[in-house]
Amino acid sequence: MFFIIFLLPLGTSSQNDGTVNVGISLPATERSNPWLSPSGDFAFGFQKLQDNDQFLLSIWYNKIPAKTIVWYPKDTSPVSRGSTVEIDTQNGLVLRDPQGSRLWRTENIVDSVSGGFMNDTGNFVISRRDSTGIWESFKNPSDTMLPTQIIEINGKLVSRKSETNFSRGRFYLDMLNNGNLVLNTRSVSRNLGFDDEYYNSQTSDLANVSNSGYQVIFSERGSIQVLRTNGERKALTTERSIPTTSDHYHRATLDFDGVFRQYYHPKSFSGNPGWTAAEYWPENICVSIKGDRGSGACGYNSICRLQNGTPICRCPQGYSLADPESPDKPKKDRETLILVGSVLLGSSVFINFMLVGAACFGFILIYNNKITNFRRVHNAAGLNLQCFTYKELAQATNGFKEELGRGSFGIVYKGVMPMGSITTIAVKKLDRVAQDTEKEFRTEVNVIGQTHHKNLVRLLGFCDEGPHRLLVYEYMNxxxxxxFLFGDLKPNWNQRTQIAMGIAKGLAYLHEECSTQIIHCDIKPQNILLDEYYNARISDFGLAKLLMVNQSRTLTNIRGTKGYVAPEWFRNTKVTVKVDVYSFGILLLEIITCRRSVVDLEFGEGENPILADWVWDCFQEGRLDNLVVDDTEALNDKKGLERFVMVGIWCIQEDSSLRPTMRKACQMLEGILEVKFPPCPSPFTSTDLSI
Structure with a gap:
């Protein structure tokens, strides 16, 4: 079934008939008037988020008090005040920050755009001059379906992180190509891909493909069905539980707790009745998600109890919530109270009186000690960072229990410690640090601590106690x-270009804007983290100076990782910031192609094993489309694709003097500077795979 939206001829931008002309823009402010559907039921524009000064580009139900959001670009972040959205002839919808930089645009726009239309079904449609729709929000859903909306094979909904956090959550609704509609979960923190399928419509028929499902339909009458290729339908909703759409608004949302719910709301009401859940899938998410490979419905070490279809998360007895999103810190005070009570029951009145006094005094000392341990700000002389004891960090990480990752300098653990507005932290235990004097170590750490840039992971504190050297960072979730690049879900072209730009700007800051120039020496995708809005944040910067020369990654004095090491490391020449430029160039090619720099030859993937060589061959032969096969958005941005590839080739020149500075690389990526045709990056030697 396919719905064709016929648009009225576009005249002036009108809020009465739902049409929006090319060139019309909306600012992200509280006073901007959204683009309304003809009935006024739906609005398109910016909604201000709670508790901050950010705005979300979205579509919402406009006539109810809650202004419930039913669509937003799921691969973008909330934007700051003064950002704009407009209809552009070449790109359709374009979202820009206050400085005019493009943050997001509608994908797959190949025809000249004539305007947009906010439909009474809640579908925003972009059309060309013959009124044919060329993009629509219904075909690019976020976490919600509306009546008349269809999800095709390989279509999906993605939950938000929380009720008020619209970044990508860990639950997915997928219409698989085998005909099944499934709910599954992806453990982002463990980077494992999909962990558990916890609901399945059972509409696949391998014996007879014509009996398999191929569409999820939210009918105009308000029922949700899986349509089979033979015309039969499997109804998911029980029609008697659904009130009529003429009297009620409807939506079906994959909520942040992983439950797919169908809601209704009366169109005529007094007060604020709110949404009512008619049905939900699965019936019991606490039982459906076992969490043997993931973290279950409620997270690690927690108890899930169902209440009206909603998972209620509780700690085991004797434990309390250390953080609403991580219940994992034991509450020792309860155990101590039980012990003291037991002693009191068997003692005389006088002894009881003495014990009560001692216990109260002891609890005061314990409580004050905890406050001192977890909340004190101990700034060492001359440093801008908090100085922690090893015991404090061991306590914060629950004995270094939850490992986040391993790198060139040691192991990183997740921890919880109140530090102003930051609670969750990442603690890196440095296991290869030269045993310099305490003053020299702290001087180097202080250099890192003085860096402040949106594309760097922020260092919060450190521990320098005997043999223990630890660094405390903000946690990137x-x-x-x-x-992100090499997982199951391939990031779209716009996301990849924004990530590349963020890394470039972070390196330019380290090289040219810090009081002390910092060479990273190990730029690779494992050392670039993503924050809650998927902004690129460079980690491990400045640690190269702390690494012992005779304990670096290889048997030579080379610092870095196979596939990213600049040629000058192999020669007796001075190492400069250009080694980072080379590594960035390789990483940029990986971001463009979503392919690793060196294919592991042991597993039979021998074709084009060296990414840099393959990219140069494709560029020289005019076959850039081979680099982004099936990536429609990248193929439609041929000029941008060519510009990014040429910048990458310039950055990996064997002659370091030919490589641009990171400042110049940023300007070329942004299109501010012209990118000239690059020469062969390795005219003298072939790529060395021996390291």
Whole structure:
């Protein structure tokens, strides 16, 4: 079934008939008037988020008090005040920040755009001059379906992170190509891909493909069905539980707790009745998600109890919530109270009186000690960082229990410690640090601590106690660029270009804007993290100076990782910031192609094993489309694709003097500077795979 939206001829931008002309823009402010559907039921524009000064580009139900959001670009972040969205002839919808830089645009726009239309079904449609729709929000859903909306094979909904956090959550609704509609979960923190399928419509028929499902339909009457290729339908909803659409608004949302719910709301009401859940899938998510490979419905070490279809998360007896999103810190005070009570029951009145006094005094000391341990700000002389004891960090990480990852300098653990507005932290235990004097170590750490840039992971504190050297960072909850690029879900072209730009700007800051120039020496996708809005944040910067020369990654004095090491490391020449430029160039090619720099030959993947060589061959032969096969958005941005490839080739020149500075690389990526045709990057030697 396919719905064709016929648009009225576009005249002036009108809020009465739902049409929006090319060139019309909306600012992200509280006073901007959204683009309304003809009935006024739906609005398109910016909604201000709670508790901050950010706005979300979205579509919402406009006539109810809650202004419930039913669509937003799922691969973008909330934007700051003064950002704009407009209809552009070449790109359709374009979202820009206050400085005019493009943050997001509608994909797959190949025809000249004539305007947009906010439909009374809640579908925003972009059309060309013959009124044919060429993009629509219904075909690019976020976490919600509306009546008349269809999800095709390989279509999906993605939950948000929380009720008020619209970044990508860990639950997915997928219409698989085998005909099944499934709910599954992806453990982002563990970078494992999909962990558990916890609901299945059972509409696949391998014996007879014509009996398999191929569409999820939210009918105009309000029922959700899986349509089979033979015309039969499997109804998911029980029609008697659904009130009529003429009197009620409807939506079906994959909520942040992983439950797919169908809701209704009366169109005529007094007060604020809110949404009512008619049905939900699965019936019991606490039982459906066992969490043997993931973290279950409620997370690690927690108890899930169902209440009206909603998972209620509780700690085991004797434990309390250390953090609403991580219940994992034991509450020792309860155990101590039980012990004291037991002693009191068997003692005389006088002894009881003495014990009560001692216990109260002891609890005061314990409580004050905890406050001192977890909340004190101990700034060492001359440093801008908090100085922690080893015991404090061991306590914060629950004995270094939850490992986040391993790198060139040691192991990183997740921890919880109140530090102003930051609670969750990442603690890196440095296991290869030269045993310099305490003053020299702290001087180097202080250099890192003085860096402040949106594309760097922020260092919060350190521990320098005997043999223990630890660094405390802010926690990045969306993992590494490596897991993002090479995982199951391929990031779209716009996301990849924004990540590349963020890395470039972070390196330019380290090289040219810090009081002390910092060479990273190990730029690779594993050392680039993603924050809650998927902004690129460079980690491990400045640690190269702390690495012992005779304990670096290889048997030579080379610092870095196979596939990313600049040629000058192999020669007796001075190492400069250009080694980072080379590594960035390789990483840029990985971001463009979503392919690793060196294919592991042991597993039989021998074709084009060296990414840099393959990219140069494709570029020289005019076959850039081979680099982004099936990537429609990248193929439609041929000029941008060519510009990014040429910048990458310039950055990996064997002659370091030919490589641009990171500042110049940023300007070329942004299109500010012209990118000239690059020469062969390795005219003298072939790529060395021996390291």
């Amino acid at each position: 969306n993992g590494t660029v490596a897991s």
